[in-house]
Amino acid sequence: MTKEGMTIAQAADLLGVSTRTIRRYIKSGKIQAELVPGSFGEEYRIYEIPSDLKKEDEEDLSLQTIQTPVQFMDVVRELHEKNLALAAQLGAATEKIKQMESQLKMLNAPGDNTPDKAPKKGWFERLWQKLGWTEKA
Known part of the structure; x- marks a missing residue:
């Protein structure tokens, strides 16, 4: 330095x-x-x-030397546990995305297109109406 x-x-x-x-x-x-x-x-x-x-070599897995099968299995077990935790997080995130997609589809759902009904409103107009921000037509 x-x-x-x-x-x-x-x-x-x-x-x-x-x-x-x-x-x-x-x-x-x-x-x-x-x-x-x-x-x-x-x-x-x-x-x-x-x-x-400062980094200590014994805490860093990449710097460890694996000398016995037991050490190897410990490293594999630790990596497997991390993999399972990440897979659970990914599953939860995927489920949340699916929920949000279904909510979005509900906002964009086509209304009845029969002639006696009023013309279809935009998703934002339907949302405002649902929330009571505008008068119902």
Whole structure:
């Protein structure tokens, strides 16, 4: 690190997090930073990264060496659990989308086109009428 300090991007690369996370750390006081004049306005410079924020190799799965079948099965089990959790989230999101699509179809549902009925109103007019924002025709 130079005496000019690190930029937010350099600190993010060093910690293996996003630049937004570094900005949150600065705002919360986890990282001390100083505003200095830059070529496009003021920018943060970070002179020291606290040791408690630095990545530890034993917590990062990608840096672990799998030496026994038991370790391999533990990693597979952990990944399987994460996969199941993500699948449940995807299922819930899919169901919510289907509900919203059916609500949208109800708003766009064609009315009776018989000659004795009034001409079809737009979806927004039907919605306003349903909510009581306009007089019923």
